[in-house]
Amino acid sequence: MARVHNFNAGPAALPLAALERAQRELLDFEGTGMSIIEHSHRGKAFEGVHDEALSLFRELLAIPDDYHVLFLQGGASHQFAMVPLNLLPPGKSADYVLTGGWSEKAYEEAGRIGTVRVAATTAEGKRYTRIPRQNELSLDPSAAYVHITTNNTLFGTQWHDVPVAGDVPLVADMSSDFLWRPIDVRRYALIYAGAQKNIGPSGVTVVVARKDLVENSRKDIPKIFQYRTHAENNSLYNTPPTFAIYLMRNVLAVAKELGGLPEIERKNRAKAGLLYGTLDELSGFYRAPVERESRSVMNVVFRLPTEELEKRFVAEAAKQGMVGLAGHRVTGGIRVSLYNAVELASVEALVRFMKDFAKQSG
Amino acid sequence: MARVHNFNAGPAALPLAALERAQRELLDFEGTGMSIIEHSHRGKAFEGVHDEALSLFRELLAIPDDYHVLFLQGGASHQFAMVPLNLLPPGKSADYVLTGGWSEKAYEEAGRIGTVRVAATTAEGKRYTRIPRQNELSLDPSAAYVHITTNNTLFGTQWHDVPVAGDVPLVADMSSDFLWRPIDVRRYALIYAGAQKNIGPSGVTVVVARKDLVENSRKDIPKIFQYRTHAENNSLYNTPPTFAIYLMRNVLAVAKELGGLPEIERKNRAKAGLLYGTLDELSGFYRAPVERESRSVMNVVFRLPTEELEKRFVAEAAKQGMVGLAGHRVTGGIRVSLYNAVELASVEALVRFMKDFAKQSG
Ligand SMILES: Cc1ncc(COP(=O)(O)O)c(C=O)c1O
Ligand SMILES: Cc1ncc(COP(=O)(O)O)c(C=O)c1O
Ligand SMILES: [Mg+2]
Ligand SMILES: [Mg+2]
Ligand SMILES: [Mg+2]
Ligand SMILES: [Mg+2]
Known part of the structure; x- marks a missing residue:
């Protein structure tokens, strides 16, 4: 695989x-x-x-x-x-x-x-x-x-x-x-x-x-x-x-x-920027609960309209090779961890999926 | 290698x-x-x-x-x-x-x-x-x-x-x-x-x-x-x-x-038996300081006539692909650890080396 x-x-x-x-x-x-x-x-x-x-x-x-x-x-x-x-x-x-x-x-x-x-x-x-x-x-x-x-x-x-x-x-x-x-x-x-x-x-x-x-x-x-x-x-x-x-x-x-921490920061900001940008764009469907100034570049959390949709989101994403998206058991919702080793291409794939999913389900 | x-x-x-x-x-x-x-x-x-x-x-x-x-x-x-x-x-x-x-x-x-x-x-x-x-x-x-x-x-x-x-x-x-x-x-x-x-x-x-x-x-x-x-x-x-x-x-x-612990015990006893047997056989050259009833099946320690010979023993053994033989820094001497994963063939190789070394140096 x-x-x-x-x-x-x-x-x-x-x-x-x-x-x-x-x-x-x-x-x-x-x-x-x-x-x-x-x-x-x-x-x-x-x-x-x-x-x-x-x-x-x-x-x-x-x-x-x-x-x-x-x-x-x-x-x-x-x-x-x-x-x-x-x-x-x-x-x-x-x-x-x-x-x-x-x-x-x-x-x-x-x-x-x-x-x-x-x-x-x-x-x-x-x-x-x-x-x-x-x-x-x-x-x-x-x-x-x-x-x-x-x-x-x-x-x-x-x-x-x-x-x-x-x-x-x-x-x-x-x-x-x-x-x-x-x-x-x-x-x-x-x-x-x-x-x-x-x-x-x-x-x-x-x-x-x-x-x-x-x-x-x-x-x-x-x-x-x-x-x-x-x-x-x-x-x-x-x-x-x-x-x-x-x-x-x-x-x-x-x-x-890879160029040390300045380059790693640049990549991390690009990944988080893309994901938060998508959440803001699709804020009619996805809800990002965190205050804007406190948003984490490492762990991006959001909700869907219902818990049932969240479950389907996680399951369908998994079918497309995207794993680890279920939020922590105490918080629920969706959590996307974007640590240093996560590639921008992975976030791009996720964002495409999020757009499709919102369109189908919204 | x-x-x-x-x-x-x-x-x-x-x-x-x-x-x-x-x-x-x-x-x-x-x-x-x-x-x-x-x-x-x-x-x-x-x-x-x-x-x-x-x-x-x-x-x-x-x-x-x-x-x-x-x-x-x-x-x-x-x-x-x-x-x-x-x-x-x-x-x-x-x-x-x-x-x-x-x-x-x-x-x-x-x-x-x-x-x-x-x-x-x-x-x-x-x-x-x-x-x-x-x-x-x-x-x-x-x-x-x-x-x-x-x-x-x-x-x-x-x-x-x-x-x-x-x-x-x-x-x-x-x-x-x-x-x-x-x-x-x-x-x-x-x-x-x-x-x-x-x-x-x-x-x-x-x-x-x-x-x-x-x-x-x-x-x-x-x-x-x-x-x-x-x-x-x-x-x-x-x-x-x-x-x-x-x-x-x-x-x-x-x-x-491999057969579980009974089989592992059998192998461990065979390894330790061979090594202690050799030490006893060559006791004019090698000295095993541990009381017979207290001998460890896992870590076999012994001394050579001089520290200089011990150093040479370790160095020549290393050249023949046998490593980890120097005793702990607080005890000195030679220590052979015979844990479960050490094969009998390794002990056989060591014993051959010990016999040669004793003949050359004894
Ligand atoms: C911020 C933070 N602190 C502490 C911990 C606990 O770490 P550990 O499981 O290594 O004890 C975690 C684990 O996720 C964490 O995210
Ligand atoms: C019998 C025994 N106890 C304790 C220790 C210490 O173990 P650790 O280094 O994992 O703390 C050792 C390490 O060699 C040991 O052999
Ligand atoms: Mg926390
Ligand atoms: Mg955690
Ligand atoms: Mg001890
Ligand atoms: Mg030790």
């Missing part, structure tokens, strides 16, 4: 070239007579891959030297706990901005560990359709940190301006928009992202953290949960998920070859 | 058939037009793989219904913390039996979380050469649990009899000998193992735990660290390491096809 148009929300489409490279060398990595999966994490072969992945991150994102780049396990949900364990000492409080299901989960987990505060929420009932304005944030100037979710995977909203948090360290869950464009890393104290949307397979989580923050983080927690432990051991304190790091390296190498 | 003889301690050799299957379908999983890596963890394709991996474990190990099988992230080192977080409430103490570097690490991590006690240690200085006898264990009958390391990867010792712990739950780190033979799961309350030695790639950890133990475990810890969370969600609370689980499934399917 030909490759489908994969609009999955994560795990998600990966660049074909990154997968082909993995397939080619899966049984024999660089003439070593074994798979990269069978190599020791302390040997030269894997070390080369690991170091290349780290330096590709530094290069693509222009990460300053006073930031660590860490490869961890456990997913972003694990960071929901690791962030407060490391950064939220007794007697301090942390600010959370609630913009979707994942920021709620991050807030709840932190609340099991320390004192947390809601600095803002845009919830209306159980739904979110926008990012708060700066003047809606009630920030505690003595907070241990402020936590935001830069892209809300379920609700299709995205921060387009970095909030100003003064001297309070800004912590960002970038799981679903990491590396979608260049950013100024210095605006953040700590960034974390599960790899399985824009940058690789599930099973590895990337953390970018200011060194002084890590240095001053808590020591009275289990060693494996301390950022310090992983920073001091170049993310090799214990056995890393070697294949996940290897495949992430392949994805980053492709990103660099 | 032909496949080398891979004696790595972990990540380690995998069955060629499991890797070939992965290679064959890496770009197109079962005609779905995408890689298993690109499939949603909530979709039918991955669900089938996940459930098959779970049921292969149950079948191969004859795991009773009143035990959970969980797939987690973070490695065995993560379990060093999760075990006491879940099972060691304030006011209770846990017993640790120290038989090597990994049990020391497990003990130290647990000590950061609660009260721990050494129930026995066979350390002589910084070395371990044997497993304690039952009558050497000073067990606390009111302990929350007793922790053992069934195979000591660094020092090449292995428990051949399960210790009797009375009513106290027995917790076992089986990272380096999980599935090497059939076991009576009922003797254990909780088993954990990183996959990267006998059963798969790094990046996934298997936990087998008695359901009542999980039910009564602590609730006042972060949700992501609770066994309960993963048990209640069939290990899909958050995004699992999908490719690692997929490849583990491939390895388990091969194990079943």
